[in-house]
Amino acid sequence: MEQELAALAADLVRMDSRSSLSNLEVAERIEAELDGFEIERLDYVDAGGVAKRALVAHRGGPGGLALSGHMDTVPATGWTDDPWSGAIRDGVLHGLGSVDMKGAVAACVMAARRAPRATLLITTDEETTKQGARIIAGQSVLAKRAGLAGIIVAEPTSLIPVRGHRAHIAFTATAEGVQAHSSTGKGLNANWALIPFLVEASAMFERLRSDPSLQDDAYDPVFSDFNLVVDNHGTAVNVTVAKATARIKFRYSHRVDPAPVLLAMREAARANGLTLEEAHEGHPPELPLDHPLVRRACAVTGVAARTAPYGTDASELQAIAPCVVLGPGSIETAHTPFERVSVAELLRAVDVFGALLNGDART
Structure with missing residues (x-):
């Protein structure tokens, strides 16, 4: 066998x-x-x-x-x-x-x-x-x-x-720009719209590690995963970025209410003019x-x-x-x-x- x-x-x-x-x-x-x-x-x-x-x-x-x-x-x-x-x-x-x-x-x-x-x-x-x-x-x-x-x-x-x-909610925040040769001043770099959203996402990352109401001491670590991947979709450094994407995987356990995180990410995307997609696993x-x-x-x-x-x-x-x-x-x-x-x-x-x-x- x-x-x-x-x-x-x-x-x-x-x-x-x-x-x-x-x-x-x-x-x-x-x-x-x-x-x-x-x-x-x-x-x-x-x-x-x-x-x-x-x-x-x-x-x-x-x-x-x-x-x-x-x-x-x-x-x-x-x-x-x-x-x-x-x-x-x-x-x-x-x-x-x-x-x-x-x-x-x-x-x-x-x-x-x-x-x-x-x-x-x-x-x-x-x-x-x-x-x-x-x-x-x-x-x-x-x-x-x-x-x-x-x-x-x-x-x-x-x-x-x-x-x-834990189960996860996957956030995808997308900022749109205008592609051009970066020297011409004709383009619009999508990263500048994405960065304020990332500042708020960073604040949530820190909150998850410090706020006991969002933690579960039955798990190791007690705080939730909030992992960020930023993508400029292959844009060269001399080209203004036409599309900038931030993907975040948020994991939460049975005892953690994900509502504050959902609300914060939705508000951050809305305030900064970004499109936000969410993919939810089961409970x-x-x-x-x-x-x-x-x-x-x-x-x-x-x-x-x-x-x-x-x-x-x-x-x-x-x-x-x-x-x-x-x-x-x-x-x-x-x-x-x-x-x-x-x-x-x-x-x-x-x-x-x-x-x-x-x-x-x-x-």
Whole structure:
């Protein structure tokens, strides 16, 4: 089984499925491993016109647990080695998506194949819009028929149960200018309109780190993420900027009211003549410590549950059933140019997932 698991995980890593690309090859490779499962293919076209597919697979009666993972990856920023090598060196799988989360998807598949009753919810676009999970939650007939009691989202947690995490609101503020040769005085640089908005965004960044009413001490860090990316869309330094964009990802937990942040960003954009777009994830998922799924995950792993500052598909999949995030590998290497996960931990994940699917409190 170790060789089969490693081979599947390596094959998935070798397939380039960055969120901007189609994931159909990956979906077909996963489906090929699911002989005897009922398969539901949820095909869609993303906002960029790219063909995508989410998969739901099930066998056995209703009422069990589902294992969930995503097929897409972040961009290959910073990699000097081949991001899609799928190399296994000294028992460690390397490559883009190895830990986040194609290794875990392979472990989910192997665990499901060994269980008499199992459901798989395999998504895409997790790293961007959560569209795959949202489509499964809203459209899957098979997932509904499975009557799920809970979902294990197999993101990298070092096999520590995560009972709650933050969700995000993505702001996109756009300023418009007039492009011209910068020496002529004929242009209008959009950055000058954007800068006052950024001053107010900076004030909100500081407020999130200092205002206890916007913090949650059940999380580490207690303050919300408010990450800024500024884009002049490739403009050269001798050209006035025709379009300047500020993108901000704001993450908040179950106990934090996002209304003050929404109001501040809307007012800042309006006051400075900017266009503001908002993209909202589902509500931040969080289960109490005594929830049956949390207790079950803790019993199987022997580890106390915690919360996490990042987000996962659980923000959308919780519409189907309660979610716990639990998977192999460390979040510390995810989204880095040295992403990796040990095959031994993937094997351990197969056992943990199997115990959860079978209702066994032993590992």
